[in-house]
Amino acid sequence: MTAVTTKATHAETARPTAKQRGFSFDAERCVQCRACELACKATNDLEPGMWWRRVTDRWTGAYPALTHTFSSETCRHCAEPACAAVCRPGAITKRAADGVVLVDRSQCDGCGDCLAACPYGVPAFGKDGTMQKCDYCVGVGAEPVCARSCPSGALGYGPLDELPHPVQG
Numbered sequence: 001m002t003a004v005t006t007k008a009t010h011a012e013t014a015r016p017t018a019k020q021r022g023f024s025f026d027a028e029r030c031v032q033c034r035a036c037e038l039a040c041k042a043t044n045d046l047e048p049g050m051w052w053r054r055v056t057d058r059w060t061g062a063y064p065a066l067t068h069t070f071s072s073e074t075c076r077h078c079a080e081p082a083c084a085a086v087c088r089p090g091a092i093t094k095r096a097a098d099g100v101v102l103v104d105r106s107q108c109d110g111c112g113d114c115l116a117a118c119p120y121g122v123p124a125f126g127k128d129g130t131m132q133k134c135d136y137c138v139g140v141g142a143e144p145v146c147a148r149s150c151p152s153g154a155l156g157y158g159p160l161d162e163l164p165h166p167v168q169g
Helices: 010-014 035-043 082-086 113-117
Strands: 021-025 054-060 067-073 092-094 101-103 155-159
Touching: 021 067, 035 054, 082 092, 082 113
Parallel strands: none
Antiparallel strands: 021 155, 054 067, 092 101
16 A cells, blocks of 8 residues: 655645646546546555545436536645645645645544545545545656546646646635
């Protein structure tokens, strides 16, 4: 199990973010192959049942006016992460250089306050009881493998202000 233990200092998180990095998603291009899910899971050696990225399906309406939508969901590396604001042990930090939100699992006490605070329901808890989530592939020293594995180009990554369909948080 790969655990990110990089912890930003308070001074690093207090400075404004130079270029907020994140993801883009274009549902029109997505073929629902789930390569993003599998690449993330395999690269980060996630335990069974744990997902840091998930393709979700939503059906709304009533027959004959049904609507089917889907998206590829993960941590949005929010501009002002609610999870970090409520993290009492300070295990969740946001890097000033790129806006990536990281978790130092060695500092996490497993209280679950981050899950309650996250408007997207992203924080997940493994068998060890600590929170884990997408770390933008910082923990494996690579560019986000989810987006790199997308065969249709529906999922992208980079500075949010340069992405065609940014997923804002």
